[in-house]
Amino acid sequence: MNWNWLNRNTDQILTWLVQHIWLAAVPTVLGLLLALPLGAIAFRYRWSYTVLITLAGLLYTIPSLALFVVLPGLLGTRILDPINVVIALTLYTLALLVRVVADALDSVSPLVRQSAVAMGYRPLRSLITVQLPLAIPVIGAGLRVAAVSNVSLVSVAALLGIPQLGQLFTTGFQLNFFTPIIAGIVLCLLVAAVFDGLIQLAVRFSTPWERAVKRR
């Protein structure tokens, strides 16, 4: 490790770190927000489940680099615009979470669903106030996978020159110099760990009944 190099470039690395966090976090949140209604539709209408899940699966198989390159052409954005990365990763998150949300809603006990109908809930209110809260632990588990995978996918965008921690890998590779590569790996791991921890905390605080059961 060349600590001098790190010291000299601290400001640059911190800028990349902040940029990296934004580029990974925004698509995770946007993807979740889009996946909730789409997943609910897939859960509610059987015919749409197959269609949506198949589309999501296909979307996920498109290589990220290809998507980063193609999107500017499709959207009319500049190739270096970070918005391309945000959109691409939002699509991946969405593809991953549609199925998770649909299956999580499906995992809620049929007895509880029937109970909501019998009490006089309308479908939307039951979905939002009964089924969705009960689906949080399963959705949370899927979201952790999506968030961590976004952190690693962002670095691919370095090949296009979009500034974030991925730049440490291209730099290290070009200079045949390991310090930035190791720094990049460590910082990516840290960001992923923080995301993972934050999601776990959020799930924990939004599902107090789960803890009450364990305490019993």
Add this chain to the structure above:
Amino acid sequence: MISFQSVSKVYPDGTPAVEDLTIEIPTGEITVFVGPSGCGKTTSLRMINRMIEPTGGAVLIDGKDTRSIDAPALRRGIGYVIQNAGLFPHRTVLDNVATVPVLKGQSRRAARAAAGELLARVGLDSAMGGRYPAQLSGGQQQRVGVARALAADPPVMLMDEPFSAVDPVVREQLQDELIRLQAELGKTIVFVTHDIDEAVKLGDGIAVFAVGGRLAQYASPAEVLSRPADDFVADFVGRDRGYRALSFTAAGDLPLHDEHTVVLGRPVPADLAPPDATVDKPYWVLVVDGDRQPRGWVDVRELPAGRVVTVGDLVLGGSLAGPTSSLRTALDAALSSPSGRGVAVDEDGRVIGTVAAQEVLAAIEVARAVTPASFSPEDRSEQPAKRKQGSEPATSAAVPS
């Protein structure tokens, strides 16, 4: 009044669940739908609040076709107790009970306050209000389920096998409490069960469903037991039906016999010796405690006069006959007692004498001469003396050890 008018339900795959059902469910009474699984009893229940839509016919509540009412609004006006309570796991007990009032637009605070009062009504400690359903026992969850159904004070309550998942002791308590609550509230209750004993115990009227959704008989419990409409009903109510039917005849004035008693913890009096000590037959004497409540029996041949009677000497007695008992209870008291004499107690549980099995049988013969009137929903209120309020308080209370 809830009326089913030629209601049928055929599932899309062609399976008939309910076939041309016509039935009138009277207001303010408990009507039980009973039958084996697959007989359409739950389907019929759910057609009342439109959780299942009929494929033919109409369901009317107080003359109004339920199809003319918005389904969620209809359901908020009808209490529903689902199997295994079906509570919302993510809400506290209080919020579960407050569900329907909040759906109807009441403020959460007011609904919670009312929910707290309801908890006491169904026999729960108000401290339970802050717990989650998973922290309660099955019986407690079921009570919360009943409180939730009652929260908006609906005139009609639907109960779908509500007590099937709890153990027999708790089930009996819940049944007794339902009877007590119903005496206070006078709801129109439709209760689904596959247990004929539960149906007989709770129902003012019983509708027996046969497989395929055919209504086999609709009558009072006494009539279903004493005069099954067909072989299916006879078979379904089971081989003990003659014995069960005795529940509906009050024991009335069975002759009571004085019984020699000894007090637990006191010596056996000298004058209690068997009249003929050479006969090889137990000579049973009833043991009571200081309050004259029965504790068990002792065979005084084994206890010399002057010996102190201890708990270890007791042969536990059987069930007790109380002041409002039926012939079934009286007969069971006699049959389950080691001496063959059934212990009768007053309201406070004090011994007032014993009844003999052959005299109960004689009373059955007398009761048989008076045949029950044929049943129709209109004349149900004129049915002969039946349990309900304070039903046979000591039916199965064994003499405590």
